[in-house]
Amino acid sequence: MDIKQIQDLIRFVSKSGVNEVSIEQENFKITIKTNQVATIVNATVPDVNAAPLAAHVAAPPVAVPAAAPVADTSHYVTVKSPMIGTFYRSASPEKPLFVNVGDEIKSGTVLCIIEAMKLFNEIESEVSGRIVKILVDNASPVEYDQPLFLVEPM
Template identity: 75%
Template sequence: MDIKQIQDLIRFVSKSGVNEVSIEQTDFKITIKTNQAPTIVNATIPAAAPGIQQPATPVAHAHTPAQTEGPAAADVSKYVTIKSPMIGTFYRSASPDKPNFVNVGDEIQAGSVLCIIEAMKLFNEIESEVSGRIVKVLVDNSSPVEYDQPLFLVEPM
């Protein structure tokens, strides 16, 4: 299994709402766990398959917090979207007992630390590239994020 197939598997697991996936082949074993609430999905991956196959049964997608409804969704064009530069786990603070780096309504400057994304046991501080005011946090704390996934909406100054 190459890195592309592993990344595809991580994307599939985070989007499907599955809590844990474990694959074992002759030369390796991989287990992917998320912090999402458990969802039961029946998936069949043939043992002789050279790569990752799509599930044999349809997967029910849960409502994600990034989706917005009503009038708030209508006027997002004036906001700057700050996106994840990597795949990993999103954290709003440096540790559970510390305050969040930013909250809705906070004014930020370019270079301000917004969050941390943990990737392969490395904690990466994500800094703002714009100055403005945080309008919305699009990801829940301790949630898995994908490359280029929207994290924050910022009203530029």
């Protein structure tokens, strides 16, 4: 794996929302871990004669947003993903969105679809209230227990 491939992999991982990726090849191992503040890359090459790749590869700089005023979200209910998959806000591109910010919902209202292994799973609300924030972009990968929506209970 050359430095260009590593840089492309770092970009892909940072955009995909995945927290950690590990790749092992014959004489090469790389682990990329991400969080909201920085991207950490640890690459090792056990064979000294293999390639002039350093033991640690510097990740591209990650922009840290300026401190925004912290909103009190303690009274909101967080709807979390029950599975790993791809998040969709509508049944298909030409169909209307299931919910928008400001919509009032009831228990059992379909909020989104998560595709996992070619199966489309409708995610229903377990609480009645108003959608305050949608935390995931359409067609983005989501992880188990990842927050999807903030709901103000009624």
